Amino acid sequence: MQQLTDLLTSHGLDALWVSKPENVRYLSGFSTPKDGLVLLHKDGVLLYTDARYTVQAEEECFVPQHIARDIDVIRHARTLLEGKVVGFEADALMVNKLRQLDGLHAAQLVPTEGLLEGIRLIKTPEEVQKIREAQRIADEAMRHVLPMLKAGVREVDLALQMELYMRSHGAEDRAFDITVASGYRSAMPHGTASEKVIQEGELVTFDWGARYQGYHSDTTRAFPVGEISEELKNLYRHTHQALQLALQAVRPGAMTSDIDQVARGYLAEQGLAEHFVHSLGHGVGLAIHEDPRLAKFSPERPQFNVPLQAGMVVTIEPGLYISGVGGVRLEELVLVTETGCEVLSHAPFAEV
Amino acid sequence: MQQLTDLLTSHGLDALWVSKPENVRYLSGFSTPKDGLVLLHKDGVLLYTDARYTVQAEEECFVPQHIARDIDVIRHARTLLEGKVVGFEADALMVNKLRQLDGLHAAQLVPTEGLLEGIRLIKTPEEVQKIREAQRIADEAMRHVLPMLKAGVREVDLALQMELYMRSHGAEDRAFDITVASGYRSAMPHGTASEKVIQEGELVTFDWGARYQGYHSDTTRAFPVGEISEELKNLYRHTHQALQLALQAVRPGAMTSDIDQVARGYLAEQGLAEHFVHSLGHGVGLAIHEDPRLAKFSPERPQFNVPLQAGMVVTIEPGLYISGVGGVRLEELVLVTETGCEVLSHAPFAEV
Ligand SMILES: [Mn+2]
Numbered sequence: 001m002q003q004l005t006d007l008l009t010s011h012g013l014d015a016l017w018v019s020k021p022e023n024v025r026y027l028s029g030f031s032t033p034k035d036g037l038v039l040l041h042k043d044g045v046l047l048y049t050d051a052r053y054t055v056q057a058e059e060e061c062f063v064p065q066h067i068a069r070d071i072d073v074i075r076h077a078r079t080l081l082e083g084k085v086v087g088f089e090a091d092a093l094m095v096n097k098l099r100q101l102d103g104l105h106a107a108q109l110v111p112t113e114g115l116l117e118g119i120r121l122i123k124t125p126e127e128v129q130k131i132r133e134a135q136r137i138a139d140e141a142m143r144h145v146l147p148m149l150k151a152g153v154r155e156v157d158l159a160l161q162m163e164l165y166m167r168s169h170g171a172e173d174r175a176f177d178i179t180v181a182s183g184y185r186s187a188m189p190h191g192t193a194s195e196k197v198i199q200e201g202e203l204v205t206f207d208w209g210a211r212y213q214g215y216h217s218d219t220t221r222a223f224p225v226g227e228i229s230e231e232l233k234n235l236y237r238h239t240h241q242a243l244q245l246a247l248q249a250v251r252p253g254a255m256t257s258d259i260d261q262v263a264r265g266y267l268a269e270q271g272l273a274e275h276f277v278h279s280l281g282h283g284v285g286l287a288i289h290e291d292p293r294l295a296k297f298s299p300e301r302p303q304f305n306v307p308l309q310a311g312m313v314v315t316i317e318p319g320l321y322i323s324g325v326g327g328v329r330l331e332e333l334v335l336v337t338e339t340g341c342e343v344l345s346h347a348p349f350a351e352v
Numbered sequence: 353m354q355q356l357t358d359l360l361t362s363h364g365l366d367a368l369w370v371s372k373p374e375n376v377r378y379l380s381g382f383s384t385p386k387d388g389l390v391l392l393h394k395d396g397v398l399l400y401t402d403a404r405y406t407v408q409a410e411e412e413c414f415v416p417q418h419i420a421r422d423i424d425v426i427r428h429a430r431t432l433l434e435g436k437v438v439g440f441e442a443d444a445l446m447v448n449k450l451r452q453l454d455g456l457h458a459a460q461l462v463p464t465e466g467l468l469e470g471i472r473l474i475k476t477p478e479e480v481q482k483i484r485e486a487q488r489i490a491d492e493a494m495r496h497v498l499p500m501l502k503a504g505v506r507e508v509d510l511a512l513q514m515e516l517y518m519r520s521h522g523a524e525d526r527a528f529d530i531t532v533a534s535g536y537r538s539a540m541p542h543g544t545a546s547e548k549v550i551q552e553g554e555l556v557t558f559d560w561g562a563r564y565q566g567y568h569s570d571t572t573r574a575f576p577v578g579e580i581s582e583e584l585k586n587l588y589r590h591t592h593q594a595l596q597l598a599l600q601a602v603r604p605g606a607m608t609s610d611i612d613q614v615a616r617g618y619l620a621e622q623g624l625a626e627h628f629v630h631s632l633g634h635g636v637g638l639a640i641h642e643d644p645r646l647a648k649f650s651p652e653r654p655q656f657n658v659p660l661q662a663g664m665v666v667t668i669e670p671g672l673y674i675s676g677v678g679g680v681r682l683e684e685l686v687l688v689t690e691t692g693c694e695v696l697s698h699a700p701f702a703e704v
């Protein structure tokens with residue numbers, strides 16, 4: 001709580017109106033945070049949710065709850081916030097909801113961004129443990145489904161088997177819609193599994209993860225079915241090399257854009273940089289995509305370029321996509337340690 | 353397109369900046385609408401999405417696409433919108449995204465709510481067909497899982513089997529997190545399936561649905577395991593009767609609050625009204641919860657009370673929840689017809 005009180009003080013706030021689901025869950029333990037709101041103020045934390053969740057909120061929350069909705073939430077909060085300086089999350093509050101906050105009367109509303117995300121950057125040992133468990137379940141799912149990968153199988157059936165495995169082995173859900181992208185579809189960086197039938201000679205990208213007690217895992221692998229072309233093998237090997245080089249560069253103090261550049265620079269040397277169309281990685285925790293972002297340095301967004309710190313959990317995921325040819329992405333989930341990084345993902349790699 | 357142009361004209365808009373995922377999908381066909389935006393203007397419709405989706409958008413969209421993100425979207429849109437009156441969706445645009453729209457310069461930004469939702473209220477025959485298909489798959493899933501319902505089984509395993517069935521029989525996803533709530537957990541209106549083991553003598557609520565080509569189904573049933581108490585039987589029978597009475601009242605011209613009152617009034621006569629803690633129903637389509645809302649008349653929100661019209665698809669779902677005792681909810685999905693309604697859901701009911 002001291003850390004939270006300091007956060008308010010250092011931003012000149014008396015309170016923070018928390019609507020971003022990950023932050024609501026972080027502060028309260030409420031597992032249906034889209035239907036909740038948290039009021040963080042100097043004397044404590046309060047969860048608002050509605051009557052559908054009375055019993056559930058009692059069971060789950062480690063902070064007091066108040067059951068109300070819409071206008072009644074505002075009426076209740078007004079008694080605590082009148083005349084106060086109240087921050088809100090500009091990237092997690094709809095324009096019409098901000099207008100409702102005018103009902104807080106004499107409160108002064110201040111847009112904020114990234115306050116709680118800054119605290120969530122560094123994972124506690126308890127949080128790392130939940131991410132490890134999510135990753136462990138996901139790794140097992142890959143081992144379970146790999147023998148089913150062969151020509152004639154539909155992408156969507158493999159995705160479903162992975163998800164079924166994860167959810168029947170402790171995951172509360174898939175971390176995101178699973179990608180199984182084969183052949184020409186592997187040229188789509190986000191090719192959620194389709195009804196396409198996998199063919200001999202194709203490379204198949206899997207991007208999957210589990211959610212365990214709110215925390216996510218995230219990994220990508222690519223496997224050939226039968227013999228694949230030299231061109232695809234080449235893409236695979238260069239992606240794999242870019243991944244290894246970037247992993248070796250991860251350590252506390254390294255700038256996120258520099259890690260991105262290690263992979264991007266290597267691919268540029270191979271004449272492939274134009275096919276690496278996304279950034280290198282992202283933080284993972286209560287959100288599947290969170291800070292820090294490992295991306296190319298952008299003069300328009302210099303704030304995204306930050307030094308890595310021990311306790312961050314991030315992905316490293318170079319990828320190459322060539323329309324009409326195919327694509328490859330390989331992704332590891334890593335914990336930044338005092339001396340470098342620990343790779344948390346242990347799913348097998350193809351031999352290409 | 354004429355209907356869309358008229359919508360703009362009647363609201364004094366030159367264009368509408370569409371960020372609500374359901375509306376993005378409705379206007380473009382793009383199946384990952386959270387990562388897209390639509391610009392609706394008088395000469396046409398344009399989808400913006402980023403380079404991850406180039407191939408997918410080409411495959412799916414029935415409108416032109418422009419690949420860009422963040423500031424580049426604004427730069428592109430500016431050439432079309434300079435000096436124009438541009439509506440945005442106040443209930444689907446984050447406060448910080450609204451600030452980005454200032455980059456449109458001389459455009460005049462106008463908050464709107466419910467514009468496209470008004471068009472989506474009445475389903476076309478093609479839309480009804482997709483909802484029917486989603487419901488058909490969901491009904492089959494209930495028949496598939498019912499033989500597995502017995503003491504000793506975990507809620508979460510039944511939910512997983514239902515979802516697996518739906519997704520391996522044509523559904524693109526579950527419509528929402530499936531509720532399986534047994535015994536004391538049935539007193540939670542939104543008791544997503546837990547690891548609780550189902551016991552003899554419990555009543556078990558299932559609330560589930562499928563998503564098919566973007567369209568949802570939504571149904572609730574409750575089944576006893578072995579012999580249940582007279583108190584639970586009583587709750588079940590009164591909920592069932594409230595459902596039947598409300599269904600009989602559904603017809604074009606009936607006010608949504610009056611349908612709610614048919615169920616609520618019956619339950620009040622039984623002395624049970626205080627346990628019916630939510631509204632009677634909601635529209636279903638590209639969103640699982642959409643307009644119209646079938647709710648108690650609220651003087652603060654008189655606009656929610658509207659006449660039903662043929663072509664609307666709505667749920668009727670009375671429920672009773674008593675903490676420490678248990679609960680029941682029963683839900684049908686119905687199409688409002690010229691003369692009354694057609695019940696689209698055909699999952700079996702318990703005999704209680
Ligand atoms: Mn990732």
Ligand SMILES: [Mn+2]
Pocket residue numbers: 570571667669683
């Ligand atoms: Mn419903």
